[in-house]
Amino acid sequence: MKRKKAVGIKKVRRKAAARKQPAKKRQCGKEENVQHFSNRQMEAIFNVVREVAGEDTIPIVRILLKKRSISEYDIANMIKRDINQTRNLLYALHKSNLVYSIRKKDKIKGWYIYYWSFDGQRVFELYKKINERRVQHTKSLIEREDGNCFFACPNHCIRLDFEQAMNFNFKCPECGSLMEREDNTKKVESLKKDLLELSKQCKRLGL
Numbered sequence: 001m002k003r004k005k006a007v008g009i010k011k012v013r014r015k016a017a018a019r020k021q022p023a024k025k026r027q028c029g030k031e032e033n034v035q036h037f038s039n040r041q042m043e044a045i046f047n048v049v050r051e052v053a054g055e056d057t058i059p060i061v062r063i064l065l066k067k068r069s070i071s072e073y074d075i076a077n078m079i080k081r082d083i084n085q086t087r088n089l090l091y092a093l094h095k096s097n098l099v100y101s102i103r104k105k106d107k108i109k110g111w112y113i114y115y116w117s118f119d120g121q122r123v124f125e126l127y128k129k130i131n132e133r134r135v136q137h138t139k140s141l142i143e144r145e146d147g148n149c150f151f152a153c154p155n156h157c158i159r160l161d162f163e164q165a166m167n168f169n170f171k172c173p174e175c176g177s178l179m180e181r182e183d184n185t186k187k188v189e190s191l192k193k194d195l196l197e198l199s200k201q202c203k204r205l206g207l
């Protein structure tokens with residue numbers, strides 16, 4: 001095992017290397033990232049990445065998933081972007097701790113190069129969190145729909161709950177039409193379906 005300890009006091013010559021090391025160090029970074037994900041897991045990974053770091057980071061993640069650790073310069077070459085753009089994308093991923101890096105001194109050039117890896121564990125923690133947030137949100141929507149009656153304008157201008165509609169004397173504040181009591185059974189049903197689907201998503205991934 002060639003684990004490098006943090007290179008503490010040595011002076012760094014290049015701006016690139018001079019900035020603070022952006023990633024936490026992990027133990028056994030070598031082994032943990034070589035994982036074989038199922039198609040379903042891959043889909044989940046890309047969904048999380050898209051949501052927290054943006055579509056542009058997907059090509060990097062594709063590369064990192066195939067490698068234990070890869071230098072930022074190699075990544076830049078592979079995604080055909082310059083080094084600064086590449087770093088920005090890596091930082092976007094790093095903000096959510098989806099990637100981590102170690103730095104190694106380049107023996108020939110004499111400066112430090114960052115080697116990046118994808119955190120295949122963190123991504124599913126994040127998946128779970130996002131899923132939980134959605135579950136909570138959907139539950140609160142169901143509660144709201146169940147606990148209120150709603151009034152809608154026949155011209156589809158607006159939809160108000162009972163109290164709001166009462167404040168407008170049940171007249172649409174946009175067009176003045178008399179608002180009609182809305183049957184939200186279907187809406188509640190569809191929200192409940194969403195909720196069920198959300199709770200299945202984690203189970204399918206074994207989370």
Ligand SMILES: [Zn+2]
Nearest residue numbers: 153157172175
């Ligand atoms: Zn109206």
